[in-house]
Amino acid sequence: MNAIGINAGDKQAHATALPLASLVRRSAVTTYTAGTEIYVPGALADNFYEVEYGAVRLHRLLTDGRRQVVAFYLAGETFGFEADRRHTLFAEAIVATGVRTISPGTGEMSAHHVLKLALQAVQRAQEHLTVVGRQTAVERIAGFLVDMAERQGNLEHFDLPMSRLDIADYLGITIETVSRVFAKLRNSRLITLKTVRSVKINNMEALASLCA
Amino acid sequence: MNAIGINAGDKQAHATALPLASLVRRSAVTTYTAGTEIYVPGALADNFYEVEYGAVRLHRLLTDGRRQVVAFYLAGETFGFEADRRHTLFAEAIVATGVRTISPGTGEMSAHHVLKLALQAVQRAQEHLTVVGRQTAVERIAGFLVDMAERQGNLEHFDLPMSRLDIADYLGITIETVSRVFAKLRNSRLITLKTVRSVKINNMEALASLCA
DNA sequence: CGGGTGTTTGACGTCTGTCAAAAAGCGTGG
DNA sequence: CCACGCTTTTTGACAGACGTCAAACACCCG
Numbered sequence: 503m504n505a506i507g508i509n510a511g512d513k514q515a516h517a518t519a520l521p522l523a524s525l526v527r528r529s530a531v532t533t534y535t536a537g538t539e540i541y542v543p544g545a546l547a548d549n550f551y552e553v554e555y556g557a558v559r560l561h562r563l564l565t566d567g568r569r570q571v572v573a574f575y576l577a578g579e580t581f582g583f584e585a586d587r588r589h590t591l592f593a594e595a596i597v598a599t600g601v602r603t604i605s606p607g608t609g610e611m612s613a614h615h616v617l618k619l620a621l622q623a624v625q626r627a628q629e630h631l632t633v634v635g636r637q638t639a640v641e642r643i644a645g646f647l648v649d650m651a652e653r654q655g656n657l658e659h660f661d662l663p664m665s666r667l668d669i670a671d672y673l674g675i676t677i678e679t680v681s682r683v684f685a686k687l688r689n690s691r692l693i694t695l696k697t698v699r700s701v702k703i704n705n706m707e708a709l710a711s712l713c714a
Numbered sequence: 715m716n717a718i719g720i721n722a723g724d725k726q727a728h729a730t731a732l733p734l735a736s737l738v739r740r741s742a743v744t745t746y747t748a749g750t751e752i753y754v755p756g757a758l759a760d761n762f763y764e765v766e767y768g769a770v771r772l773h774r775l776l777t778d779g780r781r782q783v784v785a786f787y788l789a790g791e792t793f794g795f796e797a798d799r800r801h802t803l804f805a806e807a808i809v810a811t812g813v814r815t816i817s818p819g820t821g822e823m824s825a826h827h828v829l830k831l832a833l834q835a836v837q838r839a840q841e842h843l844t845v846v847g848r849q850t851a852v853e854r855i856a857g858f859l860v861d862m863a864e865r866q867g868n869l870e871h872f873d874l875p876m877s878r879l880d881i882a883d884y885l886g887i888t889i890e891t892v893s894r895v896f897a898k899l900r901n902s903r904l905i906t907l908k909t910v911r912s913v914k915i916n917n918m919e920a921l922a923s924l925c926a
Numbered sequence: 927c928g929g930g931t932g933t934t935t936g937a938c939g940t941c942t943g944t945c946a947a948a949a950a951g952c953g954t955g956g
Numbered sequence: 957c958c959a960c961g962c963t964t965t966t967t968g969a970c971a972g973a974c975g976t977c978a979a980a981c982a983c984c985c986g
Binding site for chain 4: 637638639675676678679682697698
């Protein structure tokens, strides 16, 4: 089943997506199955990538084996920027995912748009930081859900492509706490879980108010 | 060099400071006393800023009055990038600070360097995220101290320009916990505090190993 | 219908937030 | 130079939230 597949070909990208089509050289879409690597730390950072469908996770492995998920990218969003010539993070498809590889041109036009995407990445990271900096798990999960809803077109019903473990590593908490907070939000009728990964937000205002 | 092709001709891949001198129009240095605002949310983001001396804090106010410190900028570092036309954060001088206002030109050269600085900001934010995502307060403080030491030239002895409250809001913990962790690190001889803000790292390796 | 993975729930200990008070800095003024 | 008052920092006591360990449960795939 995989509710995730429903995003394939979905054009309603929006918010953060930029129309890159006419600005850069575009190659064909590469498909990745769930859990496969798109790039690894140390790999040459010579392209960037636009998610056609599915979802991608950027993460870093800590020395003790823990993982910090740095970002998620959904359909229409672009990733792969690096300050250096080599990647410092892992990029992995979370579910079956189509990714368009983009070779940045050298022209001025392209640089401007890369800059704009980079600035969006800064803003995204700062917002992530604000969510993770919060003190309680409820605030973090609520912030995460609100963000996911916004990025999927402000739908009240959407599917989470990522596992509880991904969410935990993204928010800096454990999967047990993630699970308990979901249960708490469900019990208080703020959300409904049709399946584990299918979220319906019943009261967006109340949920948003939990984000402090 | 780098992925996006913006590094042409730039040799020093080092983290923070970039030689902006010959690339953009530079204006005089503005001085700010401790605690004064450089810009506020909503202000037009038409410049960026290089710290000449002192230190700057970027932060955001949450609705419940808490503060998330998004970044610190030390001498030689540049800040002020925004994805939109207007700022979304507060920028404040932490101590007596000199700031050089930089008006980005419209030429290609300038855009390239703005991009590089933006990409550094992304990397910086991702590292901050990794520190804040850690689970224990000791790990966060250790990571913070190691970062500060590196940014001040890998000196084992340096001064913290920011207060305990700034550190707490930067790391997503309380000032009491910051204080307790400093005491713990001092008692275990990993650091020495000549004054409250003067830190000497006695065992950099051990401290770094606490960062997981 | 099994087996494996992912998720939920429970029990318990610890870390950290909260509240409170004491101590230490620091600038001002006598 | 010392005294004073304010702010910042430290320390203590306590409670609550979350991590850890463990087991049960749900779900997916063959």
